Amino acid sequence: xxxNKPNRLWHRGVTGAVTLxxxxxxxxxxxxxxxxxLGPLPEKKAPKASLVEMGKRxxxxxxxxxxxxxxxxxxxxxxxGFSKRTDENGKPQALSDAYPGTKHFRxxxxxINTRYKADFANVGWGWGGHIGANLNDVVRDQIxxxxxxxxxxxxxxxxxxxxxxxxxxxxxxxxxxxxxxxxRNALVAFMDSxxxxxxxxxxxxxxxxxKRGQKLFxxxxxxxxxxxxxxxxxxxxxxTGVPENMEVFTNPMRHLTYRSVITNxxxxxxxxxRRDVGYFMVSRKYADVGKFITPTLRELKYTAPYMxxxxxxxxxxxxxxxxxxGGKDDPLAxxxxxxxxxxxxxxxxxxxxxxxxxxxxxxxxKVEVPQxxxxxxxxxQVHN
Amino acid sequence: MKPTEKxxxxxxxxxxxxxxxxAAIVLAAGDPDVDPPLAPLPAVPEPPDxxxxxAKAELGAMLFFDPKxxxxxxxxxxxxxxxxxxxxxxxxxxxxxxxxxxxxxxxxVVNTGFLGKLFWQGNSNSLEKQAPxxxxxxxxxxxxxxxxxxxxxxxxxxxxxxxxxxxxxxxNLGHAWMAIxxxxxxxxxxxxxxxxxxxxxxxxxxxxxxxxxxxxxxGKANCIECHNGPMLTDExxxxxxxxxxxxxxxxxxxxxxxxxxxxxxxxxxxxxxEWKDDAGLxxxxxxxxxxxxxxxxxLRYVAFTAPYMxxxxxxxxxxxxxxxxxxGGTNEFTERYGNKTPILQPLGLSxxxxxxxxxxLEELSGEEIIMPIPKVPEYGVMPDVPGxxxxxxxxxGLETYLSxxxxx
Numbered sequence: 066x067x068x069n070k071p072n073r074l075w076h077r078g079v080t081g082a083v084t085l086x087x088x089x090x091x092x093x094x095x096x097x098x099x100x101x102x103l104g105p106l107p108e109k110k111a112p113k114a115s116l117v118e119m120g121k122r123x124x125x126x127x128x129x130x131x132x133x134x135x136x137x138x139x140x141x142x143x144x145x146g147f148s149k150r151t152d153e154n155g156k157p158q159a160l161s162d163a164y165p166g167t168k169h170f171r172x173x174x175x176x177i178n179t180r181y182k183a184d185f186a187n188v189g190w191g192w193g194g195h196i197g198a199n200l201n202d203v204v205r206d207q208i209x210x211x212x213x214x215x216x217x218x219x220x221x222x223x224x225x226x227x228x229x230x231x232x233x234x235x236x237x238x239x240x241x242x243x244x245x246x247x248x249r250n251a252l253v254a255f256m257d258s259x260x261x262x263x264x265x266x267x268x269x270x271x272x273x274x275x276k277r278g279q280k281l282f283x284x285x286x287x288x289x290x291x292x293x294x295x296x297x298x299x300x301x302x303x304x305t306g307v308p309e310n311m312e313v314f315t316n317p318m319r320h321l322t323y324r325s326v327i328t329n330x331x332x333x334x335x336x337x338x339r340r341d342v343g344y345f346m347v348s349r350k351y352a353d354v355g356k357f358i359t360p361t362l363r364e365l366k367y368t369a370p371y372m373x374x375x376x377x378x379x380x381x382x383x384x385x386x387x388x389x390x391g392g393k394d395d396p397l398a399x400x401x402x403x404x405x406x407x408x409x410x411x412x413x414x415x416x417x418x419x420x421x422x423x424x425x426x427x428x429x430x431k432v433e434v435p436q437x438x439x440x441x442x443x444x445x446q447v448h449n
Numbered sequence: 450m451k452p453t454e455k456x457x458x459x460x461x462x463x464x465x466x467x468x469x470x471x472a473a474i475v476l477a478a479g480d481p482d483v484d485p486p487l488a489p490l491p492a493v494p495e496p497p498d499x500x501x502x503x504a505k506a507e508l509g510a511m512l513f514f515d516p517k518x519x520x521x522x523x524x525x526x527x528x529x530x531x532x533x534x535x536x537x538x539x540x541x542x543x544x545x546x547x548x549x550x551x552x553x554x555x556x557x558v559v560n561t562g563f564l565g566k567l568f569w570q571g572n573s574n575s576l577e578k579q580a581p582x583x584x585x586x587x588x589x590x591x592x593x594x595x596x597x598x599x600x601x602x603x604x605x606x607x608x609x610x611x612x613x614x615x616x617x618x619x620x621n622l623g624h625a626w627m628a629i630x631x632x633x634x635x636x637x638x639x640x641x642x643x644x645x646x647x648x649x650x651x652x653x654x655x656x657x658x659x660x661x662x663x664x665x666x667x668g669k670a671n672c673i674e675c676h677n678g679p680m681l682t683d684e685x686x687x688x689x690x691x692x693x694x695x696x697x698x699x700x701x702x703x704x705x706x707x708x709x710x711x712x713x714x715x716x717x718x719x720x721x722x723e724w725k726d727d728a729g730l731x732x733x734x735x736x737x738x739x740x741x742x743x744x745x746x747x748l749r750y751v752a753f754t755a756p757y758m759x760x761x762x763x764x765x766x767x768x769x770x771x772x773x774x775x776x777g778g779t780n781e782f783t784e785r786y787g788n789k790t791p792i793l794q795p796l797g798l799s800x801x802x803x804x805x806x807x808x809x810l811e812e813l814s815g816e817e818i819i820m821p822i823p824k825v826p827e828y829g830v831m832p833d834v835p836g837x838x839x840x841x842x843x844x845x846g847l848e849t850y851l852s853x854x855x856x857x
Contacts, residue, residue: 133548166522317828438701
C-alpha cells in the first residue's frame, strides 16, 4: 500500500506534516520549516574495505551481463559521476544505453549517495518509481532485467565460482564459496562507499552567492517543496511538465524497449502511448501519468544532462524551466507556479546547486577484469 | 487420403505383421519391445490447431533466421541450426548464447515434424513448445517474452504478415512460435530419400552395399532395436555408456555451463557437488536409474549432422559404428547406478560389415536441404496514434478502461 498511498513525512517522525496537495496547490509563502531540513548527510559506518574491493571488481566486470558485453560501469560511468554524460562519440547523451539489442528510454541516474536513498524515499526507486526500494533487490533486478544486464543469477553464481579472484574474495569476506548473493552484497558495499565527501554545502565552505542561493532554494524559488532533507529529494512522484524526449518514439530501438517495459508492468494499452507514463506504470492511476520521482540534487556538477529524459543540458536551463513554472501538461496539473526570479537570483541558485557537489569528484580507478575463464585444473577431483 | 497413401499404409501394415512374426528371430532374450520396421516417411503430421499454410511457413522462415527473438538480438535459430551445418551445429558441443556455451550437441531441425519428443532430454513434445524453450534458455537464446514481442511489434513487415496469417492487429509471440513450427514442418521435411524410395519398392534406390548395411542394421547389428520406424528412432531413453565430453574437464566456460545446468535443473546439492557428467533424463524424472539416459536420436539426414551423440563425443559415423560394435561404453552413471542398457552387446562386425552400415546411413540421408535465407525485416518508427497527449488518451477511453478495473 505504501506505493499507492504515499505519505511523505510520517516515517521520519516529523510532526505537523503538511499534505503534498495542500502545499503544492497553495500560493502562500513557502516556509522551509515545513520540510525536512537540508543538511549534511548523516554519518554512516563505512563498508568493509575488502568487500568494497570485491564489489568494485564486479562493478567493472562485463561478465555480469548475459552476453558479456556490458558492466554496471557502462551506464554508471565513474568518470561521469556514476551516470552517463556522453556517448561513445563524446557527444552529450540524454538517454541511457541499455543491454545490446535494446536502448533505454530514460537518463541514467547517478549512483553516488545511493546508500541514503532508502532513508529518504517513500516509494520505489528509478525515475518511474518502478524498481524496488532496497539496494540489494535493485542490484538483483538490474542484473537480471532483460534490457539492463540480462543475466541469470545462477549463471552469475557459476561465473564467480569459476574465477579464482572471486573465489579468494568470497573466502576472505564471507568465509564461504562464491554465490550471486555474496556478489550482490559486495556490490552494495561498493555503492555504499560512493558518498559525497567534500561538498561546500557539507563542509561549510559556501560562497556568499551560494548562501543566497540556498535562501532562494528554501524560500522564493520553492525548490525545497520537493528537494528536501539531506538527500535533497522527497522521493516522491511529481509532474513538473518536463517535455517529452521524442527520441523515445522516433528511435525504434528505444520505443520497443519502452513498450516492453510498460508491457511487463501491466500498463494498459502499451502500444498507444507516445509519452513516458512515469509513475502511472506503478500506480495505474490516471492522475499519475507524467509523474517522476524527485531526483537528488547532490553531485549535479558531474551528472548532466538533467531530468528523467535528459532533455536539459545545463543547470541554467533547469532553473529557467522552474522559473517559468515548469511545463504544460493539460489536462493534468503541473504542480508548479512561475517564480519571477531575477537574473542574479537564478545565478545564485545555480551557485548553490553547484555547492552540493563534491569539490573533488567521487570516482574510482577502473578495474581491468580479465574476461576469460580458466578451467578448474583438477576438476574431476574436486567437488563442484 | 490419396490412393498412393492408401497403398503405403497397406504396405506398412504388411511390414509390421512381418516384423512381429520375425522379431523373435532377430532378438532372443532380453528384447524389451516389438520394433516397428523401417518405413517411408508419411505425410508430416499437421496439428489441428496449427494448420500448415504457405504464408505461415514463409513467416516462420523469416522468424527462424531473425535475431530479434533472442536476448541481445545477435543470433537466430539459424545460428545453432545452420542450414550449412545440417541445420545443426558442427562443433561437438553447440555454441551458446554469447558469453556462454551450450552443453549438448545441436540437433538437426530436418524432419523434426515427425518427433514427439524433442531435445536430447526429450523434454518438449511439440515444435511449438520447443522453439520458445530454445529462444529463452539462458545458454541458448536468452530472450525474454516482452522484449522479443516488442521487437516484432516494432517491425512493419511483421505487423503486416502476422495480420495476414493470424488476423491480429499486432504480432503475438505465441503466434511466432507457431509460425516457426510450421516452417520446420512444411519446409524442412524430406521427401523421397533413397531409403523412402527403396522401402516403397524401388530396389535400385539403395546401392548393394547400403542394402547389405540395412540388413545388418535390422539384423546382426541390431540397430533397429532403438532406431526403428519411419524416423529411425523409438523415442525412448537409454544410457549407452557414451563417455563424458572432454570439454567439461578442459574448458572453463563449459564448466560454468555444466554447473549452471545442474543448479538450474534443481538437482540435490549432493549431486550438484559430485556429478561430473550430464545426467540427461534424470533432470526430468529425478530418478537415479535414469541418469545418463538420452532419447534415441533419429537417423534421417545423419550424414549431414556430424558430430554425433548428445555432446558430439564421436566425430564420424565410423566411430559410432565402432562404438556399438564394442557394445557401447561406460560412463559415470553406468558405474554409479549400473544402468547401462543391456541391449548393447559386442557385435563382432567385420570391417566390411561396418562399412556397409555406414554406407546405409549415408545413403538414407538423401539430398542436402539448402534454401535461400530470407532477408531480416527492419524496425520502423511507429506512426502517431491517438494517445499522444493525455487529453487524447482520455478521448479514446483510457480513463473509462481504468475505472472499469477499479483503478481510477
